Every structure is written in C-alpha cells, then in structure tokens.
Amino acid sequence: MIRDHEDVFERQARRYDRPLDTWAELEREAFGLAVGSNGYTILAEAEELARLSEAKVAGPVLDLGTGRGWPGWLVAERGHSNLVAIDVPVAGLRHAQEAFTARGLSSRTQVIASDGMALPFASETFSSIVHTDVFC
Numbered sequence: 001m002i003r004d005h006e007d008v009f010e011r012q013a014r015r016y017d018r019p020l021d022t023w024a025e026l027e028r029e030a031f032g033l034a035v036g037s038n039g040y041t042i043l044a045e046a047e048e049l050a051r052l053s054e055a056k057v058a059g060p061v062l063d064l065g066t067g068r069g070w071p072g073w074l075v076a077e078r079g080h081s082n083l084v085a086i087d088v089p090v091a092g093l094r095h096a097q098e099a100f101t102a103r104g105l106s107s108r109t110q111v112i113a114s115d116g117m118a119l120p121f122a123s124e125t126f127s128s129i130v131h132t133d134v135f136c
C-alpha cells in the first residue's frame, strides 16, 4: 500500500467511526430514507447504476470502495444480483455488513477487506463493477 493511500484509508476510517444519527436524518430529508452514503451519489444515480449493472453475463457485481455499503445494497436489491463489496477500513465494512443484513441480502452479498489496487480475484470474475466517489 502506498503512503498517500494509507492516509486516505485512515481519514475514511475516522469518518466511519463517527455516529450516524445526524447524517441519517439528513439523508431521510433528502432521499426519504437513510442510505448510508459517504459521498455525493444520490438515490437516482444509484438506481441508474443498479439498472446498468443488472447481470447481462454470469457473475457477481463488484462494489469497489463500498464505504458503508452504498450504493452496493441498492445495486444488489434492485438489480437482483450477487454482490461483492470491498474497501479497506473495517469500520466502514461493518456498516456495510449491517446494511446488507438489515435488507435481507446476506446470502447474496459478501464483504471483503481488500485494496482495489491489488484485487484478490481472478480476471473475469465479475459481470460489472461499480464505484462511487472512490477517486476523490
């Protein structure tokens, strides 16, 4: 892992450790539901991603840099797909696991601590890849 990269993950980990109450309230005001975002991806954009990533070939969808499981849970739910969610900060991945479980998606989703710079998957494992606000 390169040095700058470590800083990104440490910064994000601190965000995922913070209480979510106020943020969830803002999301409910904006979207009508708390989605667990840590970026700028709105509900309509996540719905479009779900539509675009609906399986056209065999294989799960990869949500790279899933944060708290957004938009992964919506992609898995609306796109009826299996989904693998990866990120590095474990605090975020715990939220992601909770988001999947709360929506009854445990059997179709997997949460893995992994750096997208060195993916531990064979090529052509995934039918599509989504990533929202990962390169910022």
Ligand SMILES: C[S@@+](CC[C@H](N)C(=O)[O-])C[C@H]1O[C@@H](n2cnc3c(N)ncnc32)[C@H](O)[C@@H]1O
Pocket: 008, 009, 012, 036, 037, 038, 039, 040, 041, 064, 065, 066, 067, 068, 070, 071, 086, 087, 088, 089, 092, 114, 115, 116, 117, 131, 132, 133, 134, 135, 136
């Ligand atoms: C701004 S957050 C967005 C999280 C979520 N996708 C969302 O839209 O709410 C960016 C996320 O990308 C993750 N990330 C950045 N570089 C990554 C990499 N090389 N591999 C895995 N995750 C990465 C960060 O740890 C962070 O959780």
